[in-house]
Amino acid sequence: MTLSAVVGELNDGMTIGIGGWGSRRKPMALVREILRSPLRDLTLVSYGGPDVGLLCAAGKVRKVIYGFVSLDSIPLEPHFRAARQAASIEAVELDEGMLQWGLYAAALRLPFLPTRAGLGSDVMRINPHLKLVQSPYDDGEELVAMPAITLDVALIHMNRADVHGNGQFLGPDLYFDDLFCMAAKRRFMTCEKLVRTEDLLKEGSVHTLKINRMMVDGVIETPHGAHFTECPPDYGRDEGFQREYATTASDPAAWAAFKAKYLEVASEADYQQAVHSR
């Protein structure tokens, strides 16, 4: 598959789940392809990082469902902050664990999953759609009924994959990428490197094969496709580039120059070339 073929399957107004965490192993090549498309009015579901910031800055986003949006080494995401402070997006801000529970409920085809997280906090005030549920057993405890977060599409990035859609993470954490895939109707995976199925165990143990071909509808090889987020052990975060991204955000002229140089290019290959030659 190609990046543009994936984006060709997306429609305005869709709910799109994006894997990774903060500024870590984000499917950035797909995010950049969406930036080059006319798509708009998207609902994003994310343990947010620059994926959310970039799409907000480009006016692609109607609503974000998140627990945080952060660049990790830079705690606050400047473009997401700007969108929030201008009230230009609808914000569904949840506890991090509630977000997991919503994805898990969707993955298991359950209407909700109960949790204590959220009780008593302003998560309940700012999300009036959230309801409580009483345990039907003798304890009678009241809990939050975290509703399923069903996704139209999930986008994830893995270290290795085969053409059939088996994916492998070689870094320290899968995050919730499997749940994003299981919660979505259509699932697309980019990877650093396509390998033969029989070579998947050459670089990692069987425990790293958490994404299987039942969970994926399309695979694209995108070397450095998570740039500028980290993708260990293939590469770390490009901190210099991330600083450039964050510092240009506050100055319209600098941001316009950043966009012209890196984002308003014809293809992912041109982006990688621009990054390489800086």
Next chain:
Amino acid sequence: MSTFTRAEVCAVAIAETFRGDGEMLISPIGNLPAIGARLAKLTFEPDLLMTDGVASLLGNVLPVGGVPGPEPIVEGWMPYRTVFDVVWSGRRHVMMGASQIDRFGNQNIACIGPFEKPKSQLLGMRGAPGNTINHPTSYWIPNHSPKSFVAKVDVVSGIGYDRAAALGKVAARFHQIRRVISNLGVFDFNTPNHAMRLVSVHPGVTVDDIVKHTGFELILADNVPQTRAPTVEELRLIREVIDPRGVGSQEVKA
């Protein structure tokens, strides 16, 4: 070694927050919390479980700030999903920051101003709602001022004692705000209505200083003791083993 810095006093006060925790997952957010938690593990609380800040549980103690140290001993795998499981099981004590905290320990890390259109969007709720309803929570606030210690937080991320009480005994049974450590003093909620109490003032700070820098009425004893000074051994561990580059003193001056 009779002299010590405010940051070192804070590190010891933070370490004391974890006394008695034993085999719990300790999640110190920030530089001085990381220093304090490592100090506790190296001295009176050797059984604490801590990660490397990524997904490995470390059996030994490494220096903060990326300083070269001993080879890490990995004793377990703790990806975020497992952290969430531990949160909900209760075997965790987190020390979070707070952009705002009020007299009952409600904490805000989400945004300043109205949620609908904030003046300043901060981190977001992160894990604060789930942490505070499930397991012990403490706070580290390096900039004690009327802007951080406020009468009313703009948004409640981590819930305080009044919110917990309103939920009832059953829902609130795992809620505990252990302590608040600031650059000026140590605070807890061991009062009849769980309002914040000044436990001790750091050496060089007066009770008046703290009252002046706090945006609500603190519970004050007649005689407020001083936060204990670091021992000679604690100073050696902080300076030579845990924080040889002095990262902690960048977070707190004096």
